[in-house]
Amino acid sequence: MERFRDRAEAGKLLAERLKDAHDPVVLALxxxxxxxxEPIARRLDVPLEVLVTRKIGYPPTPELGVGAIAEGGEPVFDHTMLRRLGMTPESVADVVERERHELARRVHAYRGDRPLPPLEGREVIVVDDGLATGGTARAALRAVRAAEPAKVTLAVPVGARETVGSLRQEADEVVVLRTPVDFRAVGQWYEHFDQLSDADVLGLLDKASR
Structure with a gap:
């Protein structure tokens, strides 16, 4: 299956699948x-905003996610993983608190004192660069759903089939371009998959605002 050149190309391809959205709010993770x-918001001629999420990691191995949290929402735990590790949500209370602080820092870094736009009664498109376990996307969708939008769409270029299937229960629509059988990691489906900094994010938001 052909890879995307980079995230911008993937966004342009997704934008064509989303072009009939009616005055949506575009929220990027x-x-x-x-x-x-950014290219989706440009194609739809609507503002781009961020919805900050954080993974809740297993303390001995933080890369292993046992849940996630999104701004405006409560922690969403992978209870199957917690049971497998012999843990409970209370076991990672300290991790959750640290991630809340980092989430608040990033919200301030990306938006300052500007709140999220009103979502009630609006069509909302939540965008990420791919779905592996889907933990942060799930937390984001639940936080958005709590704001009572008219419709919630999750848009991603690529995702693991099982994850995409499970998230169809969280969103009104999931728009995904590729669900490869041999999915192992999001980055393997991009020729260029550089890690982005806070400065990169601010630059993209500034570009979108113009």
């Missing part, structure tokens, strides 16, 4: 989702 969402 930083950092990588912002690079995908």
């Amino acid at each position: 930083p950092r990588g989702g912002v690079a995908v969402a």
